[in-house]
Amino acid sequence: MESEMGDLESQVHGSSSDGGDDLSPSIFRSANRPVTLKFEDVMYKIKVKEGERWPCGKKPLAEERMILKGISGTVLPGEMLAMLGPSGSGKTTLLTALGGRLGRRLDGNITYNDKPFSNVMKRNTGFVTQDDVLYPHLTVTETLVYTALLRLPNTFTKQEKITHAETVIAQLGLTKCKSSIIGDELLRGISGGERKRVSIGQEMLINPSLLFLDEPTSGLDSTTAQRIVSTLWELTNGGRTIVMTIHQPSSRLFYMFHKVLLLSDGNPLYFGKGDQVMDYFSSVGYSPSVAMNPSDFLLDLANGVSDNKGQDPAQVKQALVTAYKSNIAGNLKVETQKLSRQFEENKLDNKQSSRWTTTWWQQFSVLLQRGLKERRHEAFSALRITQVLVVALICGLLWWKSKNFQDRIGLLFFYTGFWSFFPVFQAIFTFPQERSMLTKERSSGMYRLSAYFISRIVGDLPMELVLPTAFLTITYWMAGLKPSLVNFFETLFVLLYSVVAAQGLGLALGALVMDLKAATTLGSVLLLTFLLSGGYYVTQVPKFISWIKYISLTQYSFKLLVSSQYKADETYDCGANMNCIVGSHPMVKSVGMDNIAFAIVALGLMVVGYRLIAYAALTRIGVTKQ
Known part of the structure; x- marks a missing residue:
């Protein structure tokens, strides 16, 4: 076993790291299979345990608590959707549901190219969690190589898989730290931004058509956050569909999002193009009194904070929910129905494949x-x-x-x-x-x-x-x-x-x-x-x-x-x-x-x-x- 491990290390360090090997195309290449994500009236309930309390100490009135309250939307290939909202608004729960990782008590309809989640879809989906779950004693190269050996199908040879990992390392800017261990709280290793890029690299190894990310900029400085979101934006140019949750992006980041979904207590307050969000809220009577970061303004609204005098937070939230139902919900329903008809006409193939890519x-x-x-x-x-x-x-x-x-x-x-x-x-x-x-x-x-x-x-x-x-x-x-x-x-x-x-x-x-x-x-x-x-x-x-x-x-x-x-x-x-x-x-x-x-x-x-x-x-x- 030691000799095998030594051979693996020599293969890794002997493979190309400049991204120019024909065996391992760029991670920015086109997606294998463009995916249109569609979700309609997604609702999610959880059982309230005895003695459990709602936020602010309020006692639950029912045995079930509604986390997601009828959320709809569409994300097309080449688009990046950012889900915004305060803590507890349901962002991560919705992301988990869209990623096919939430089962029980989930109502509504989530489809991928108008088909339900399947083994084929799982093969083409990447999911980056908020916490970077990585082995601390492995190096960056070892982490990505082992992931490549496990996730890439046997249509690749072992050396091609290793070369592919090396290319991802180079194209995510990890070459300088490729031989450094990951580390953790007790073991010094690479930086937080580098850890996040390693996590993204693990998912990019399979060239996913659909990529989910939970708070990819959490805990990072603005420059590092900008670099990561820019990388994701470049990935959409290859026809990928990207969905992320993000807490409070800077103005520069905000205007990189093709679409924005704003949540408050599980209710949708806005879904649409990112560059139209300020005009929408102005049209329904809510606009900032001073120039400010759009994400700050949206989070204020999601928390029920506005410049309109005489409205308490509950009134603001209810007014925004009502405005959403009147102005956006109907259009979204028409859009999703139109997409369904298009898929029926095209009759895209959704053939099943083996559950495992390796023996x-x-x-x-x-x-x-x-x-x-x-x-x-x-x-x-x-x-x-x-x-x-x-x-x-x-x-x-x-x-x-x-x-x-x-x-x-x-x-x-x-x-x-x-x-x-x-x-x-x-x-x-x-x-x-x-x-x-x-x-x-x-x-x-x-x-x-x-x-x-x-x-x-x-x-x-x-x-x-x-x-x-x-x-x-x-x-x-x-x-x-x-x-x-x-x-x-x-x-x-x-x-x-x-x-x-x-x-x-x-x-x-x-x-x-x-x-x-x-x-x-x-x-x-x-x-x-x-x-x-x-x-x-x-x-x-x-x-x-x-x-x-x-x-x-x-x-x-x-x-x-x-x-x-x-x-x-x-x-x-x-x-x-x-x-x-x-x-x-x-x-x-x-x-x-x-x-x-x-x-x-x-x-x-x-x-x-x-x-x-x-x-x-x-x-x-x-x-x-x-």
Whole structure:
């Protein structure tokens, strides 16, 4: 695997970065398939949870809250629509709905070339979220190359995909930072504007006909924002359809938008050409008293603020909603009907295609390589290694060349306890931390969930097994356990087997709960319960609660560890000139040394079963409802 990763890096750095390779046309070329976006009377409701309040502390009057209230519009190829409105006006919800990523409780009609959302449409749609969801330890080049390998179809060769990524890097002005890591809040990397361009570049790799962007200029200075919007404006020249939400653009940005949609509390107040918006509001009695940025004026109106005396905010909003229905809604309906008739006459083809552009094995291989690159810093961090080595040395010193049988049994039980807690709490963080990335990439149709899951499991195994191997190697010989290599490797096998099972439990808890605090608490309770019923602390467990041992990871691991060191009829020194049978020792007797095969099978079922639970839990997220 390392050689494959090295080959990939050499291919990346050896490919063209000047955008002139014929294999990878410019990102500003024409769209593969021009798309006309049409939405009619889009409404969206959510259930109001008990105790939830509306803005300003008002108590909800109904069980459902209307987020979008009958919004209509059209965006043609070569047009850029900007959706404006104050926070909570429904901009992001509408963008998500138009991008085919919002399912339940959505009413109305959204079509793409007069057809519903489909696999073909998903292949031609890019979606850039407000938060740049990127892996912090990957470089700009690695981020875009791995995306290209996953998203571009097999009509491209591997080298063509890499070259394509390099071209996008050059044309988005990312060449200077191509070898820099992305970074995050705790890790210094590229700038915010560069991160945003990387996010846009990930979507431009597929040459989308329809591009959605949620607040692409959020948190950026005016110059950087201007550069990004200018890039998007150039993309429309290739026949692309672009829709974005934007909070408060400058005057320079505002007049680059072909169309503007103004929202207030889920109601449309304006839909039309950007250069006609000021004339429209003047015609309905609302005009600024002084020259000002159009977006500032529109946001004031959306908040119910106007220069008209005697009108409170609620009156202003209601008047604008009424004006919209009287002056714009009818014209929009006529326009959408006209477009529908045109599509019926042209009968544009909407043939279905395969849901996936790459094979399962390709997805697994790329995800495995990417995962190993990203997580090696975390898996082999100095803190984590130091933690394990320090505990191993302390254990080795405490049990130094121990001759006492009970002490040795205690060490075996400590192995069981420590290497249950450690892998469980490492694995719990796996899926909650990657939820945003999984949702983003799965919604884009980048890969199968099974390919992601298996690559994650396989990639984590070497990292998760190195530390327990080092731990046992140190403590085993320091504590003076049986020096036979057979006994050592049996003990190592059992320990690693139990680590894999414990890791599965952590994965299942994290995927089921998806809340780190709650998952950690639940994991602690479960492991402590297993630990107490494991046969070491309580040798006579009451019958009404003894059933716990049959689902206890600790109990089976302890049984197998004892069996790796001792035989049931073996004797040990239990006093002055006295020898006792191992199988009769209370702690050994409580777990038993029979049914070893059953214990092995039980742990095997946990290894598989916990992972199946985790996989089933993951199917709830990251899938677009079509």
